[in-house]
Every structure is written in C-alpha cells, then in structure tokens.
Amino acid sequence: MKHPPDSATWRRSGRLIRAAAIVAALAWSLVPIYWMLATSLKTEIEATRLDPTLWPHAPTLANYRGLFGGSLPFLSFFTNTVITCLVTAVVAVVLATPAAYALSRARFRLRAAFGYSILVFRMLPLVVLLAPLYLLLLNVHLLDSYAGLIVGFTTFGLPFAVWMLKSFIDALPPEIEEAARIDGYPRWQILLKVVAPLIVPGLLTTGTFVFMEAWNNLIYPLTFVTTLEKQTLPAALVLTFTGQFKTDWGGMMAAAAITTLPLMIAFFAVQRSMVRGLTSGAVAGA
C-alpha cells in the first residue's frame, strides 16, 4: 500500500530547497567579491593564466605595495575620494535636515507637491543632469576641483537625504516639539536642540548613504575632473588599469578592494538603522 509523503518529509525537502536558494543567492553576490580579493593576492602570471586558479597559490601583497609605491598617485585618488565624499555627506545632511523638518512638520500650501518634486529630481537618470551640471560648473569655474565634484554629488544625494530624514522626523512624537514650543523655544532652536539630537541615528545613516552614493559615482568625476591627480578612485580605476594592450588585473583588483572596503565598513556600521530608515512609516508603530 502506498503512503503519501508524510509532512516530515515535506518539511525536510522544503528546508533543503530554501537552503539551496540561500546558497545560490549568497554565491551570486559573494563570488565576485571573493574573485576580486583572490585576484588581488595573486602574482601577475597567476592572475593572467588561461586556466584560472580558484585561490592564490602563492599569495602576495605585491599588488597592494605596487599601488602605493608605483608611478600612479594612488594615495591622491584615495584622499580625493574620501574628502569629496565626506564633505558631500556633511553638506547634504546639513542642508537636508531643515528641509526635511519643514516637509515633515510645517503645514503650507503645495507641501505635498513640493515634496514630490524633490523626489522626481531623484528619478532622473544621472546622465540627464550631466550636461547642465557641466555647463553650470564651467560657468562658475568649478570644473576640475573638489568644490565642483561636491556640488555634483550633492545635487544627487540631497533629494534622497531629505526624504530619508523626513521619515525619521515623522516618527518622532509631535508632543516633544510642542513641549519645547510651550517652553518658549523658536522653531530653529527646537530643530537644533530637540529634533536633531533625537534623530542622530538618522543623520548618521543618511550621511553614510549619501557618502556611499558619492563614492560609487563614476560618471561625474569622469566628466567634471580632467587632471588625473584630482581624480576619484572609481574613475581612476577605469582610467589607469585598463589599457589597450595590457590590463594589470592584479593591480586593478587590489585597487578595487581598497575602493570597496570603506564602503563595506560604512554599510555594516549603519545597516541596522538604514533598513529602519528605509522602511519606517511603512507600518503603524514602526
């Protein structure tokens, strides 16, 4: 007599399928990162073999040493990126906080329209803004400068920062601010002394997000910066490691690893509150 598969069997196979799906998804996202790290530790000969090795057989830091000791101003690329992205993050958060506060709390005509128009700006593909921004920076003589890059990065980071901070401010109980109004404080002082301290996680998360976006931006530095020494890491990677006749895979992967590392650290530092920031307001009590 035949038995239908019992529920324990079903459960076991369900778990297996789920595990397989998780492994596949992890592999999909982690293998490129592993390949980057592995290649960066290989010798040039091993990195360019036609039958690639799974792991570096003779691990070496030569590629990393080469980056900083070689002819390329790699350290400049690194500092260029860190400075422009950090300043962008700070500027975006400082500008976005009052805007987010107004959008969250003030009651004015066209408030919704105003909020959405900020968001629409965000929907535009980066490239669309490229030409107008280029002309703008050209006219104010900010091409090929930190300031120009920061302006470019900020235009793109600001709308998102406003909306993300708005969701953090929306989550604050309004009574706290009303108490401060009754205590006699004007709006801007309430923002500084009550609201800002309460959304510190939001400020950090938003700043990190803008920082990561600026860091990942390739097309703006490629367009706005003409001197190689003033270039950012991602752009420099493209400009220097891919040649017409020869590609230094090991060096490129080492550079890529150094480009990725700060981002990964930043992400893991704030990932908890970032997820909350992206989803807050989605459900009651969140």
Next chain:
Amino acid sequence: MASISLRNVEKRYDDVPVLRDCNLDIRDREFVVLVGPSGSGKTTLLRIIAGLEHVSAGELRFDDVRVNEVDVGDRDIAMVFQNYGLYPHMSVYDNMAFGLRRRKLAAREIDRRVRSTAAMLDIEPFLNRRPRQLSGGQRQRVALGRAIVRDPAVFLLDEPLSNLDAHLRVQMRAEILRVHRAVTATAVYVTHDQVEALTMGDRIAVMNAGRIHQVGTPDELYDFPVDRFVASFIGTPAMGFIECRIARSQARTELAAEGTRIRVGEAHANVLLRSDSRDVTVGIRPERLALASLDEGQTSDVAIRGRVEAVEMLGSEQYVHVVVDGGAVTARVPRSQRVRAEDNVTLKADAQDVHLFERATGLALR
C-alpha cells in the same frame, strides 16, 4: 494667575467643524475640567487655549486681553501631555530646566527651582536619570514637574492619567490637586473619564460633538443636567430613560408607558402644563430606584415593571439592569436582595427623583 475666556470659539479642519460656538469663562486659579467622549473636541479646545491650534472664528482672552494672535511661547502656559512628551535625550533635571534656561534665569535660581519642585513631587532621586529609565508614574511626575517649575499663569493637562494603572491614577489625582493648591495657576484639565471630572473639577464643562453642553459644579451637573446627553454622561452607572406619554386629568398629571406609571409632583406638573408636547423622556438615576413588592408598586409615586436583563455584582452592592417598555433603567440595590436575570421585577422611586426631558430635543424640562 489668569482668567481665561472663550467667546464663540469655532474650529474647522478643511471645512469640517470640530468646535462650534464654544463659550467658557474660567476664573483665576480655578480648576476646570473639560469632559466628553472621544471626538467631542475637548483636546482641540485645550490646544486652542495653549496656542498649539488657532481658532477659525471667535475670541480667546487671558485676563481680558485678546490672545488669538499671541504665540505659544509667549502665553505663560505650561502643559502636561497624555504621553508625557518628555525630552528623551535629556535628564530629568534638564527636562525641568529647559524652559527656565530659555527664560534666561540665573543658573543658581534654576537649580533652586528645579530642586524644590523635585522635592515637592518626590522625584529628587531621579534627577540624573533619563525618562526611559523611569516608570510610567515617575514620568508623569516629571511631566508635572516640568510644567509647574516654570510657575505658569495657566496649567493645561491633556488626559494626564490615562496611561496609568487604576491604583496609580487615584493616587495621582490627589497629587495633581495638591500641586494645584500649592501653585497659583489656573488649571484646565481634559479627561474622558467622568469620575475623574467629578472628583477633580471645581467646575466641569461637558462636551459632545464639538459643543459645550453644560458648564457647572459637579453637584449642578449631577442634579440638574441641562439635557439628556449630560444626564447620561455624568454618573455611573448611567441614568436610565423611559419614553412616556403625558396623561392629564383634573386631579393629577401622570406619565405612563406600558408597565410604567409615574405620578408627578406639583413642580413637574406645572412644567408639563407649560409644555405643549404629549410625550416626554423620563430619566431616573440608579441609586434612586429600589426593588418593590407588587403592593408597594400600587402605592408608590413611581412604579416601573420590567424584566431583568443582567445583574452586576460589585461586592458591596449590585446593579440590576432592567428592560422596560419604552426604555431601560438600572437600579442600585443591596446585595441582600436576590435578583436574577430574566426575573420580572417592580421598581419604585420618589416623584422628585424624576428628571424630565423633551423627547424631540433632549432638553431638560424644568
């Protein structure tokens, strides 16, 4: 130290009226309670007094000075919020000192005031703690302290006890009254709990659907409600109502429904003579009704026969809910009297314990 006066105050949100024609005079140092069911507009009215909301029409005066346009921070008020509204990132001390610092008081004076207020409310041991490290009752005290440390002219409280458990609520009621006596502020207190209103208010404003139905002392509201809403809202268990016909004869005026017969007293008879309606709603409070034998029912001024729907045991006494033709009443009776659901009973009362309301408008007839 301030009297507050509301003149024809209206409030609309996008053309939806939430307050209509509200008039209220609050005397200096008085403790006035705004009470009503949720959605009655009582919190909106309080927020208008605070300056957190603007009136759509009408006038608000503090000490006979129009304050419609005066900003919240300049009204010399303090407020206690339902969810406390403490500054979570500040210590208890700083929560209380925050408003004083804005007023540019000397650090020593701030310290003196914070410490004496903390002593009054028994929160001295917590001065260095953050609000989240405190229990609900302690937070409530801090919220009170933050309000009174400023020595405001007007003290506004929005359902301050609704987040506390029953025991603590009774304790804090007394505490708030003690604090109010100690300071010289006029207090306006919002609650949906009519027991809280009766026990705390010098005077009470009963609100419903954006209107103030009646303003009066607890006694006035209880003994002379102006309409059916106030009559049913004030008092637990609520007043019972029966729809009756008016039967006039030469000898006397009687009110009757199937199973109900009421011989009204002289005063009520005159009121009914003046009114031209043929129907009237009779209201009787539970403590005025008693179980009666059939014989007593014959002789009593008020006799009501009906079926017991439910009996609520309260330890010392019991509430008997009786369905009668044309309405329902509740009687508060001693536990010694055995009554069960589905029993048919007769209730009696005195003629002067009856409240009369116009059936169409619900207004009291007197």
